[in-house]
Amino acid sequence: MKRTDAPRRTVVPHGRSTRRAITTVGAIAALASLxxxxxxxxxxxxxxxxxxxxxxxxATGEKLTYxxxxxxxxxxxxxxxxxxxxxxxxxxxxxxxxLDESRPVGYVQDDVDWARSHGYGSRIMAKDDRARLRNPNxxxxxxxxxxxxxxxxxxxxxxxxxxxxxxxxxxxGTITKQSGGCAGQAEKMLYGDxxxxxxxxxxxxxxxxxxxGKLLRDKEFKSAVxxxxxCMSKAGHPFxxxxxxxxxxxxxxxEQTRAEEARTFANETRIAVADATCARxxxxxxxxxxxxxxxxxxxxxxxxxxxDAHLRMQQQALTRAERxxxxxx
Numbered sequence: 001m002k003r004t005d006a007p008r009r010t011v012v013p014h015g016r017s018t019r020r021a022i023t024t025v026g027a028i029a030a031l032a033s034l035x036x037x038x039x040x041x042x043x044x045x046x047x048x049x050x051x052x053x054x055x056x057x058x059a060t061g062e063k064l065t066y067x068x069x070x071x072x073x074x075x076x077x078x079x080x081x082x083x084x085x086x087x088x089x090x091x092x093x094x095x096x097x098x099l100d101e102s103r104p105v106g107y108v109q110d111d112v113d114w115a116r117s118h119g120y121g122s123r124i125m126a127k128d129d130r131a132r133l134r135n136p137n138x139x140x141x142x143x144x145x146x147x148x149x150x151x152x153x154x155x156x157x158x159x160x161x162x163x164x165x166x167x168x169x170x171x172x173g174t175i176t177k178q179s180g181g182c183a184g185q186a187e188k189m190l191y192g193d194x195x196x197x198x199x200x201x202x203x204x205x206x207x208x209x210x211x212x213g214k215l216l217r218d219k220e221f222k223s224a225v226x227x228x229x230x231c232m233s234k235a236g237h238p239f240x241x242x243x244x245x246x247x248x249x250x251x252x253x254x255e256q257t258r259a260e261e262a263r264t265f266a267n268e269t270r271i272a273v274a275d276a277t278c279a280r281x282x283x284x285x286x287x288x289x290x291x292x293x294x295x296x297x298x299x300x301x302x303x304x305x306x307x308d309a310h311l312r313m314q315q316q317a318l319t320r321a322e323r324x325x326x327x328x329x
Contacts, residue, residue, distance in 0.1 A: 063311070068318050070102050070328050075321030076186045080156075083182035087155040090140055096131035097124065099328040107242055108288050109272070110279035119268035120246050157181045165198045169206040170303065190317040197313050203306035211295040215288075218295075224287040231278035237271055242284075245275050 064072075077093040084091035100114070101124045109115060118124060141152055158180015166176045179187070179194045191197035215221060225241050232239050239245040249268040256264060279285060300307065 064314050064318060066102065066104055067099055067327060069314075070099065071325060072190065072314070072317045072321045074328060075317070075324045076190060078325050079186035079189055080182045083185055084155055087182065089152055089155060092136045092140075094131075094135065094137070095328065097128060101127070102328065108279050108285045109242070110276050110285045112273060112276045112280065115272035115276040116269065119265060119272040120249055122249070122268055123265060155181055157183055163195070165195055167199045167202040169202060170210055171206065173206075175202050190320055191313045192316060193313075196309065200306045200310040200313060203303060204310045207296070207299060207303060210299060211292075214295050215292050218291045221288055221291045224282055224284050227282040228278045228284050231281055232274055235274040235278065237274050242275055242279070245271055 074093070074095055077095065081091045081093050101118070101121075103114065105121050109120070141149055144152060157178050162178050162180025162184065164176060165179050166174060168174050177198060178184075179198070184194055187194040187197060228242070229238075229240050232245065237245065239248065249264070249271055252260070252264050
């Protein structure tokens with residue numbers, strides 16, 4: 001789980017220029033919520049959306065909710081499980097967290113109720129860490145003979161003849177991934193073209209370094225953060241920005257007794273609730289999203305095609321995922 005990042009799935013047309021412009025605007029909106037707030041928490045609407053409404057969303061480039069994004073991840077796990085079992089191996093789907101626990105937490109967190117229940121998500125991260133350490137797939141692979149381990153890896157990712165996908169990031173780096181086996185097959189069934197999805201995903205997931213610095217220095221956003229800071233000081237929590245507030249809750253020993261952890265979490269919750277309350281009172285989220293959209297918009301001349309493709313393939317994957325797995329609860 002990426003608590004401060006976009007979900008992993010974190011994208012022409014018929015009437016070409018008009019349709020392209022519409023989808024790019026939607027893609028900007030999708031990317032522009034990733035740093036500040038994660039994804040929308042409107043999970044009820046996400047689960048009630050009809051096929052017709054989803055078609056309209058795809059046409060207008062409406063971003064996926066984190067619940068929908070999670071459903072794609074669950075579908076990918078389902079496809080891998082089914083494929084691995086056909087190859088003669090056991091495989092367990094990985095989904096240890098509830099929908100509420102899986103919610104991404106960005107720079108601005110203004111959901112007071114969520115903060116009251118989860119603070120900044122430390123217990124959720126601990127639960128997720130424990131699940132990763134106890135992952136039955138890791139234990140199962142280790143239990144296999146050397147030759148069966150090799151066969152397991154080939155079944156999962158393909159052999160040396162598998163396609164090697166390579167894509168450059170916007171900052172000039174290169175990311176490479178082997179696409180084969182059950183993992184590659186799952187991506188193909190969801191996204192249609194694993195290579196196109198990889199290129200779009202690498203680009204979109206690595207755009208943030210190009211504009212985050214500008215956003216944090218933005219005059220209007222800095223003014224809103226200043227108002228948030230004054231609100232927090234009045235509440236007894238003098239911090240210059242949300243990141244400082246969050247980091248303060250992590251200043252404790254990695255090894256805590258149960259009583260110490262309870263006190264630490266109570267302090268985390270107090271600060272997180274004040275943080276969310278102040279963020280809501282000064283409209284930090286909406287101001288941040290507006291300014292973030294501005295800076296993301298400056299990137300669309302160069303990266304609009306990747307943004308459009310990413311959103312389009314996400315919508316396609318969601319439609320297919322909904323035929324395979326139920327919504328996470």
